[in-house]
Amino acid sequence: EAQVTQNPRYLITVTGKKLTVTCSQNMNHEYMSWYRQDPGLGLRQIYYSMNVEVTDKGDVPEGYKVSRKEKRNFPLILESPSPNQTSLYFCASSFRSPDIPTGGGGMYEQYFGPGTRLTVT
């Protein structure tokens, strides 16, 4: 079954204790991304990766790190979590639709994981 998996699904931790949220996809997608979702703010992109060893900051990268050593995995690292990082996190992977012309910039239809609810006390 084609899917994006995240672990753990729920995590409660304390301020300053390093943690990693794993993300894996089995669809051979080149593009992967991390989002956080907060009430009233929608989904905001943290980091994205266009391919192996290529990562770029999204809209809210402060306090987060990522790595893309393999195509299928894209872990999110919080070196020193703080309470303002309490949120619902989603990993997503995507491909370029072959039906969409690239003149307009291409297309990425995203497949999301089930989410990780993180609480930092």
Add this chain to the structure above:
Amino acid sequence: TQLLEQSPQFLSIQEGENLTVYCNSSSVFSSLQWYRQEPGEGPVLLVTVVTGGEVKKLKRLTFQFGDARKDSSLHITAAQPGDTGLYLCAGLSGSARQLTFGSGTQLTVLP
């Protein structure tokens, strides 16, 4: 940073009614996507619109992309309780590197 505003933020209607959700921006997007999210799950893609003025239908859902590619709407005909969920619009940047999401419309359809 490109912004997308969705309205209304909350919508509660009776089964059988029609509704429209709006997604507006001052920025031009190369394409726009609509997702639906249920509690405890990640968003699921419903449709992608690419061409200005494009209209796509998915059963009782009709999606339209504005002529100038700055706005979009989602119209649901004869809503059913199974339509309940959070509807998110997302605009793809011209570089095709980032999606900008709206804040979402929480739809509740009462039986």
